[in-house]
Amino acid sequence: MIRADELTKHFKVHRRKPGFAAALASVFRRRYEVVRAVENVSFRIERGERVGFLGPNGAGKTTTLKLLAGLLHPTSGAVTVDGYVPSKRPPELLGSITLVMGQKSQLIWDLPPSETYAMNRAIFDVPKAEFDATLAELTELLELGKLVDKPTRQLSLGERMKCELAAALLHRPKTLFLDEPTIGLDVAMQLAIRDFVRRYNQRHEATVLLTSHYMDDVVALCPRILVIDEGKLVHDGDLRQLVKTMDPDKRVSFTLTSEVGADELERLGAVILREGTRVTLRVVEREIPAVVGRLLGPLHVADLAIEDPPLEEILRAMFGKAREERAASEAAEAGGAT
Amino acid sequence: MRRYLRLLGVQLRMSVASAMAYRADFLVEGAMSAAWMAVALLPLFVLYGERDTVAGWDAPSALVVLAYFMGVRAVVEGVVNPSLVELVDRIRTGAFDYVLLKPVDAQLLVSGSRYEPWKVLDLLGAAGVAVYAFVLRGHGPEPGHLLVGLALFATGVLAMYALWILCAAASFWVVRLDNLTYLLSAIFDTARWPVQVFRGAWRIVFTFVIPVAVMTTYPAMALLGALDAGTALASAGGALALLGLSRLVWRAAIRSYTSASS
Structure with missing residues (x-):
């Protein structure tokens, strides 16, 4: 097991600005920074x-x-x-x-x-x-x-x-x-x-x-x-x-076999991709049966697939959100200090 | 112990296999070995051309010191140096990670990781110079003196190895240590002369600080039957103490290893 x-690992690393003057100065006075690699x-x-x-x-x-x-x-x-x-x-x-x-x-x-x-x-x-x-x-x-x-x-x-x-x-x-x-x-x-x-x-x-x-x-x-x-x-x-926690919505992908207007697609879900006849929608899970019924019924689509959102997308959103939250809290702290 | 012996055997076999891949090197190394021997002997012949003794050493006795110098250098260049140069490279690239992942002593593993088999020619050359020196003296060493002389050769090699380990340990902190190894090689070069040639502070430095006397002068004196038991023991003890110190520094260095990023 x-x-x-x-578990925590910090590294002390030497930092200096670019250029000859900074290099010379760093010989006499070193600036170190603690990198919190694992916290x-x-x-x-x-x-x-x-x-x-x-x-x-x-x-x-x-x-x-x-x-x-x-x-x-x-x-x-x-x-x-x-x-x-x-x-x-x-x-x-x-x-x-x-x-x-x-x-x-x-x-x-x-x-x-x-x-x-x-x-x-x-x-x-x-x-x-x-x-x-x-x-x-x-x-x-x-x-x-x-x-x-x-x-x-x-x-x-x-x-x-x-x-x-x-x-x-x-x-x-x-x-x-x-x-x-x-x-x-x-x-x-x-x-x-x-x-x-x-x-x-x-x-x-x-x-x-x-x-x-x-x-x-x-x-x-x-x-x-x-x-x-x-x-x-x-x-x-x-x-x-x-x-599920990060993005509970499903991705519904299909190929159109006839002309369908943008309004019609927007009513089914958020359009993530539309390239020619190929379409990907973002659909709330509980609405999947209704959306699928409509796609297979009146709209006559082909190659229908229902998938979870790609992991890359979820992680990108996750890391982006974490950074935004940190930046906001740092900004709030800085604002409180002034 | 059995594991380490088997490991040593595999490392030797692999170094020989690598060396065999470049057969031309054998001829080049043989020629280089002969050339180095001539270069090493030349100053001695020049020096003794005009005088019988230098600092109490006659020419055949000084030749014995030179033989030890060549012998220690052959071992260093054949075993210690290639392994530790590889170690420094491993630290720089992060491949040292793989050494630390093995269930054997890391220092032993890296110390024998690479050999230069052709350096055995240099070792034979050193033995040849020693034999020649005793031919000039007109008689061979006594068996007891030979035994102590060989034992002090081993401790002399260990002392030199300890200095290299100290240098190698420094590379965990400074990474580039070319200058340090050049300095060490230059200082070791003084070991070709009996330590009595040096006066005052230099003799103290070469006996106690960077103990080149332990590597060549004392072993040579033992072989010549001119070393008292106390000095022989102190010489061996000094070498072992240096080895112990190098081990402590090595262990501290391992603790501060940060591993190059992936």
Whole structure:
């Protein structure tokens, strides 16, 4: 189980204005600023759960993952993974977790991935028979084939990512921290990796905590999501619940088969998109039966689809709203001070 | 322990595999090794061309100091330097994250991460110079002296390794430490001369502050049978104390590791 209580991480960073004079001045007098990367974040994740970590760039997702993996020491608060404190780097814990970072590589550049695997086998002290069995399983699941014997520098980005995943999983970790594992990959490779993560989770009852810029990854893999913004946890729960809370209206998309006036469409719901004959309406949930009846009846539409609003749209609205509220409260405080 | 030995074996095998990929390097390194040996010997021949002793050291004895210097440098350039240069690069790029994620001691893991196998030629060259020095002396070292000489060679290497770890630990805070390593290399260059050559403050600096005497002069004196037991013990103890200090600083550095952003 992963447990974070009031987890906080602050970084002290040096700030200076651009230009030579500012650079010279900074030699004598430094100005530091405290960046609150993670602020009082608390959550629990049970064994075998698949949890998505969402938030805009710089929200604190990667920092939180690094705190959970023991790479960073918390400024305050507490974190445990399977009962261990990660920052103390207990070998028992390190032998049962893994962190995959889409933008960093652990494969040895000049040698084939098989050499990195041999190194990891020695590091994690994996018995030969178990190592061979795991590698065979990973080779099958990830369709590695002969990739493991090609020098890493000759692999494509997608091939390298698959080999990275294998390197990270050879010791059969029970907890997977995946930080943008599909970044830069094409759609087919994204699907393959997504599918692999789900199967690994089911086969080994592994806990998965995933961050991704691709909402589809999170939607497809994670029933539960944590949303973090400016270091603070702003939502923890079911993905569908978040969608319902933020935007309960449905999206009704269809193709017109005859000319329909704008007024007629506006009466059914708010028009979000109209491109030629393709239309998307925003409709209040309780009015769906009536609207669908009208679309399929007198209006004779084709290709009718009823969907939840896209997650990207919801998050954009969520982060925008949070920022507006903060700006308003700061403005009110400033106004009160004068 | 078994795990670390196996790990060492894998790291060595991989470095040799990498080195084998560039066979031409073997010839270049062999030629470089011979050239460096000539360059290292030249000042000594010039110096002793006109006098029999310098600060109480005759030419064959000074050659033993030079052999130790070459030996320590071969180990540093063959094992310590490549690994720690790689460490600095890992810290800069954030790949050091993967080191901290492994269930083994991070310092041991990075200290043997890369070897330059061809540097074994330099080590053989150093042994050759030592043999030549004893041929000039007309007799070999006594077995006891040889044993202490070899033990102090090991502690000398550890002292140099500790200084490198201190430099590497600094890179957790300052990231760029090229100048520091150049300075360390330049200071180590003085270890080719017996410490008695230096006078006053310099001798104190090279004995206690940056203990190049521990790396070459004292081991050479032990091999020549000219080192008393107290100094031998102090020399080994000093090296181990430096190693302990480097370990403490390393651990503090790890705590302040901020990991490059993704």
